[in-house]
Structures are given as structure tokens and as C-alpha cells.
Amino acid sequence: MNKEHFLIELKIYLKPLTAQQQAFILEKYDNIFDERLANGEMEEEIAKDLGKPRTIAEEILEEFDITVPEKRLERDGWQEIPPATSYEYYEETAEHPYDQAYQSYERPKHNGFVRFCQISGVILLNFLLMFWFIFSFAMLLFSGWFAAILFLFSPILGGISIFTGLNDASMFEMFVSVFLCGAGIIGLLILAPLTRFFGKVLKRYMLWNIRVLRGDI
Structure with missing residues (x-):
């Protein structure tokens, strides 16, 4: 439907x-x-x-x-x-x-102490825990994307080594570069949905923060 x-x-x-x-x-x-x-x-x-x-x-x-x-x-x-x-x-x-x-939404009425606890709790949660968690996960995703893209273009280096001099070492380098290229493709297939999921979760978390700071909850 x-x-x-x-x-x-x-x-x-x-x-x-x-x-x-x-x-x-x-x-x-x-x-x-x-x-x-x-x-x-x-x-x-x-x-x-x-x-x-x-x-x-x-x-x-x-x-x-x-x-x-x-x-x-x-x-x-x-x-x-x-x-x-x-x-x-x-x-x-x-x-x-x-x-x-x-039809117009009315925010719940909280006293000053409750609002102070809400705002203080959100700020402490973000700076003491969530900021470092989000930063670490974002850096992990960035590192994964960077490595996957490098692996994807690794056959170029292998091809250069063959053209500069065909020997056992250059063939081995070409084989490794092709293997790394395959690993890069698999990495991109894993990172793409993982990044989208992280973006959705981060968006919902930010909206929740805004609702708490505005007093909608």
C-alpha cells in the first residue's frame, strides 16, 4: 500500500x-x-x-x-x-x-529547576561523552573511506611498476595492487550504508538535542 x-x-x-x-x-x-x-x-x-x-x-x-x-x-x-x-x-x-x-502545538510547561537540569544534562552528555563518541566514529569512517579509495587506485601504481621494468618484483606488486583494489571495492560497499546509517542517527540525535533545549520535551 x-x-x-x-x-x-x-x-x-x-x-x-x-x-x-x-x-x-x-x-x-x-x-x-x-x-x-x-x-x-x-x-x-x-x-x-x-x-x-x-x-x-x-x-x-x-x-x-x-x-x-x-x-x-x-x-x-x-x-x-x-x-x-x-x-x-x-x-x-x-x-x-x-x-x-x-492544532498548534503547546510545549510542556517546566519550572526553572527542571529546565536547568535538562539543559545542563544535555550539555554535559554532549561534551563528556557523545562528542568524543561521534568524533571517533566519524574519524573511523573517514579513515575507512580514505584507505578504500587509495586501495581502489592501487592498480595504477602496479601498472607503473610493470612499465618501468618487467620483473618478478613488479609482477608481485601488480598482483598485490589488484588484491588491494578488490579490497577497496568491498570496503566501499560496506562503508556506504554504514555512513548513511551514521548520518541518520546523527540527524535524529541533533533533532532530539534541539527539542530538549527548546523545551519541547
Whole structure:
């Protein structure tokens, strides 16, 4: 199931809600898809991880105290939740987290001591531990890339040694350079996904730091 199919099916199951509430929920899941797609995930993988749209809709409807009816199969093959029969219900429950008035995110309110502990803890964690860990791993990756690239171009030196003088030593050097070239190719195949993984983890860690310093957590 791709993103478009997921959102269409979710919208169908959210019919008991108002158009405004549906739009907010659909925008939320659309943003989830965009953020995870930006991190390199596939649409089918994201949809599978989020779960079935009907299950998500049922959980949301339960938050509104809407009784989920029995599943019934429509002619077109969709399992649809019929719309609510009364409009007075929505007027009584207008102040719900999915309404327009609650769309803006409000940061949790912490006292000064808690904020001091949060900021101090993040700073100490970064300078005493995480900075050295990240620096060491980054240098390790840099060294690996540098060595792999050198190994990749090592046959050039072997070829030069053969052209300058063909003997047993030059043939041995050529054999070693070809072996190192193969090792360099294998090294690049290992380092490429490892570097991408390190970049994703580092990005998420930096975002977590920003959220803590801003007081979002």
C-alpha cells in the first residue's frame, strides 16, 4: 500500500468526523510520510509500519466516543464506516485535540529547576561523552573511506611498476595492487550504508538535542 492509497482509505474510514477534523488527521499522516520518505524509507514500508487505516480510524473514533459499527462490505469492495446521523454531537464535542483550536502545538510547561537540569544534562552528555563518541566514529569512517579509495587506485601504481621494468618484483606488486583494489571495492560497499546509517542517527540525535533545549520535551 502506497501513501496515496493509505490516505484515501483512512479518509473513507474517518467519515463520521467533520471535514475540519478529517483534514487535520490526514495532514498529520501526510507529514509522517513526508518525514520518513526524506529519511530514505519506502512508502510501502511506512504504511506497513503505521498499520491498517481502518484500525487507526477506529482508535481515533474511539477518542471521540463514537461507537464503531460492525464491518460491512460495500459494492465497490471498501469496508466503510457510515457517517454519523446527528450533527448535534459535533457541537457538544467541539473542543477536541483534533479541532482547529488545538492544532498548534503547546510545549510542556517546566519550572526553572527542571529546565536547568535538562539543559545542563544535555550539555554535559554532549561534551563528556557523545562528542568524543561521534568524533571517533566519524574519524573511523573517514579513515575507512580514505584507505578504500587509495586501495581502489592501487592498480595504477602496479601498472607503473610493470612499465618501468618487467620483473618478478613488479609482477608481485601488480598482483598485490589488484588484491588491494578488490579490497577497496568491498570496503566501499560496506562503508556506504554504514555512513548513511551514521548520518541518520546523527540527524535524529541533533533533532532530539534541539527539542530538549527548546523545551519541547
